[in-house]
Amino acid sequence: MKIAVMGTGLIGQAWAIVFARAGLPVKLWDGNNEALQNATAIIAKQLQELQTQGLVNHAADALSNIKIASTLEQALEGVDYVQENLPEDAAIKRTFYALIDTMAAPETILASSTSSIPASVFTESLAGRHRCLVAHPVNPPYLVPVVELCVSPWTSPNVLERTKSLMNLVNQKPITVNREVEGFVLNRLQGALLREAFRLVENGVVSVQDLDTTVKDGLGLRWSFMGPFETIDLNAPNGLKDYCERYGPMYQSIAAEQSHTEPWSDDLINEAEKQRRQQLPHNQLLNRRLWRDERLMALIKHKLEHEESNK
Template sequence: MDPVQEGRVVIVGSGLIGCSWAMLFASGGFQVKLYDIVQEQVTKALEKIGKELKELGKTGMLKGTLTADKQLSLISGCTDLKAAVEGAIYLQECTPENLELKKKIFGQLDLIVSNDVILGSSTSCLMPTKLFTGLKHVKQCIVAHPVNPPYYVPLVELVPHPETEPSTVEKTYALMKKIGQSPVRLTKEIDGFALNRLQYAIISEAWRLVGDGVISSDDLDLVMSDGLGMRYAFIGPLETMHLNAEGMLNYCDRYREGMIRVLKTFGPIPDFAGKTEQKINQAMCEKTPADPEHLNARRHWRDECLARLAKLKKEIKSD
């Protein structure tokens, strides 16, 4: 059985992503303090986590080797930030995606944290220089961007500020590995980090193909889910190139010209509005009406699929 770890982790913000991080750190045996500004929110979050852990235990999808009850006992709520950070080794900020709010929170943390704790931010698209510049503890700050839902999609993008110490990156990397996540290191910040840059490139071309009437919305999504996505769950685009010919050099030899020719036909950035927006929205709403009930049911289905895929990937890795 995993031993309970020495260090304590603090989660700031107990919403969707904060709860997932709390569960992940507990699965790795860490004590977790879940902080939020309102007690009611913390209580709700702990109840939700308790239910989810029990359910995961029943379905055999629980991460780590500690029981659901043990994992739950490692997580406690808190509304006193100073008490929460006392003696912590790592802090993961998960407050709403609002630069001013996050800057205020990191400013507060800067006044009360020790020189050892690492301050990670879950931000999806705020640059480290915007978040951390000027902080006394900037060396200890890093963006650790998860993918929703983090419990089943293990990738975490680690993005340093120019003044982040290499040891902060290395320690965060090791910690993420320890809790079963799959960290990747960016050497410098760039808008959209890596994941959203790739995602937006795909969305942009998908939008254009549907907008130009080349393919329907449903079929476009199938190109990913039954085509490229099948491979990408196991190997990335670069390894795909390597395997789809006699190695990378041979792939470039064979397909360089074709790739450049096709890429030259990509048009300007779509405006993601107007007729194409209406057309795609209609197709999406036919499949899943955009009300909370239908959206939540479909999200639940998606998460179940991802949970099973995560299990399959784990089995394949340990073969």
């Protein structure tokens, strides 16, 4: 398959790596030529780091699969799949999709990386709306492989299956979101955890640092290789139903306290920011992000080795 990646911010760069390291030809386009040129340099650096970590065999070969498209017409010519990464703005996407729907070949799949906007919001009026869907990655997708595939009411089942096949081909982990909901699945789960985390800090139950420790050295250790349903299935002698009978009343009691839906207050955000900056000064954020990516690479390498040993 031939791929076009539209928009060369962090997500666009990462998608280009995903497709190129799998050996697929990628055309990279951005309305901002300076951003486009900068992206290629960043992609080259990221691929080299992946090679250093043993997650890409030949960085130079992967990079050679990526070509710059100077015009939108050139980017769309002959491609089978478009991964759009424009700003999270429904109006911008609506205008852009109206344009590319008239330019791309009829069988070309048009997929959006949007984090929360249902595809129906920006594809309803398109003649080719049946070939549009959301393919929402986790940042960065070349390290975190889950991709949420969410169709609109008019997306063709064939388009979903073709997209799923493509994601499997490039070693992503596609999951199907069966109906449109704001934020899809991952961000709704993340949002639920964040809301309770902020509530516990706001009520003086725990510090920001200790909350993070609870997740990274508690829940997160299990969640790095199993989901919440498998977790509870293994946490009671007779499985999931047994767990629910034992702990369901506790969770119901806790849920009764979690109906608050007010936005996070400025005071709460400022206090959380203060505690984080005490742990990590602002000028060290970039280095910590790079450290995070290195740790993710090590974790992914470990998981891949484990999967290979169990084949």
